[in-house]
Amino acid sequence: MPPELKNRIVVNENSYNSKKPVVTKSRPEQKYWSFSFKYFREIEYFGVGDKNASWFISVLDKLKDMCNYDIDSFLANATIKQASRYHKINWEQKNIPLAREDFNWIDKSIIQNDDEFPFVQFQISKSLGRVVGFWYESIFYIVILDPMHNIQPAKSYNYAVDKTKIADNDYTSLLMDIDKIRRISCNHDCNIYKELCLIPTKMNTSNFYYFSLEDDYYAEFTEKIKDKSITELIELGIASL
Incomplete structure (x- = not known):
């Protein structure tokens, strides 16, 4: 919430002729989703080099939509989480092409602490893939984008893992x-x-x-x-x- 709205001055009929206006405090500040790309990287099976502009726009639109959610309300709502395909990464999933330890560019204090910093995913859309990252305080740190659904190979697709292309900058x-x-x-x-x-x-x-x-x-x-x-x-x- 913008700082200027934290304490709003409300003038009503009872206070109109008063020397001092009535000050009412707003409700406690809500924490909405925000994102960081500090730890983002393309790696094998999680490249975006063959994705077109519309795919990237879909990613940005999804991130924008997630920013409308209050974090606590989102995490407490099982229906919304299910609709967003939001869940922890199962590192024991069949054919999963990487392990948590493979994210060796992230601070060891995070990688070695799965209890406090579990990796989670949410969908871009049903067909466009997933966003994978972890929470630190009230910021969601994106670590990889998963356009081919490789992070959790699905039984319905015979646990297939598809190759991707890493983009050169x-x-x-x-x-x-x-x-x-x-x-x-x-x-x-x-x-x-x-x-x-x-x-x-x-x-x-x-x-x-x-x-x-x-x-x-x-x-x-x-x-x-x-x-x-x-x-x-x-x-x-x-x-x-």
Whole structure:
């Protein structure tokens, strides 16, 4: 509730001629749904790279609709929860493609405490998938989107788990473009200029990993890499294992 509405000044017939207006307190502040994407990530079986604009609009519309619910009232209403397909994630579900421990980018204090921070889901719609996350205080933290209903494989679909496509953002796509150009040998048929003209391609779908190094390691890394690309260096490292 907006702060300006917490204490409303009401002037009625009895108070109209009074020197002081009658002040009435509003009802206790309600806590409505709100969302955070702090821990959101795309992972295998939970990518959204092949979803069109209407699907994303459906997700946003659903989040907007959920924001109209008072949290306590929603959680106390079994009918509304059932209509929203709201329930805890069953980590023992047959064919479930991941475990709670796989969410290793989330704080350990949360992941290792299923009692206080259980993962739950609610539907975008019956056919468009689910939103998965957990509550922290009065904020719902979205961790994955589940367009293919993979988080709880259904018996009616023979517990099938369907592959999804992870979407590349512009930043990772640009880094991949640069790495590709670094691997080109500049000879008489050099086509680096042609490749540079195509940046950003925004069409890379290859596997991509991003990492950071402390200053000392970075200096050593740049010395050893020299004319090799990061991809070539990693490939050499893997081959030597």
